[in-house]
Amino acid sequence: MMAALICVVSLAAFLQFFVSYCRSILATTREVELSERVREVSGIHNASVAADDFGRLRQLLHLCLEGGRDRKEIRAIEIYYRLLRILGRMSHSTVPSVSSWVDEERRSCSYFAAVVLDRRISENRDMFNRQLDNGL
């Protein structure tokens, strides 16, 4: 009985802490403006990034040379995004309020991926310019 109670409370607390931790990582990019360059590359034309853009942005991230600085962050957010997608599918027809919350969270994940992509493109471009300068 005691173990069951501890199990339920701990799992609920785990979910709550995990969501808050992921949000604290997402919060670091919330205020960052996306550049025109990344919008052009990723095909984002509206002011906000769509919830389903995450997969495409993740693929574009794979194409960039990674500096290793944000690999863990993007992996943590990817796990969060996948969990949200499962929750979204489960709640889509049963609990609409949860479904809209999930969409909002997934949109934040996509925005985070877009900001990381923007950062990587900028880093890659700097590196390319440095190599050109060294070559000349």
Next chain:
Amino acid sequence: MLGPFDYVFWVASFLLEVGVVFCTIYRRVFRSYLPLNTYMACMALVNCGQYACIKRFGYDSPEYAYFYFYTDGLMMILMFLVIMHFYEQIFIEMNVARYIRGAATLLLAATALFSYLVIRQHQDHLSGRFIGEFSQNIYFVGLVLTYLLWGAVLKLRETRTQLVQFVLALGIYFSGTAATYALQNLFPGLWLIVLHWLPGVMGAWLPAAWLYTFAKVPREARLSTAPLAVVTR
């Protein structure tokens, strides 16, 4: 018997714990986070001790069981000091450090007394099941303390990103570990299949998350905690 994944998590935990200590020395914040660093350094030493114990006596030996059990208890006391340090940091402007220290001493004494009484009662049969139950309870106490700490973070609108991430990482660690031990007690058959990996994963998670925060989040970084709460008021 330990498998390759157990060793991977073990080595990863050790390296990450040492990494936290070196990172705080490099960033010149070692003394500001003294309890946290003491915990990480001791944890790294305990990992070495456990490895030596397994090599000498074997994984299923009572010597290893006693070593694991007693060091876990000692590390839990150190962890309470880390939590109290976080409480002090959060209530720093309210000048209640004296009361927090008093409460911490009382809590430590109560935990030590409770542990002593439980061990004395079970000294003839320190079985795996008993250890599982004891760990479940002690980690749950840690979870409750961290949950109250998180409540204080939200209530006092704490904005220091580093502190917020330290507390959240601690919450994930305690809740994950307490849930693992509770599941072990509920379904002992699951331990060998999947659950025995989880304390190792959680053991690597905490230094990894703290190392990430020390290395990536600037000390002066600030964030609003209101959007972090899962249940908005």
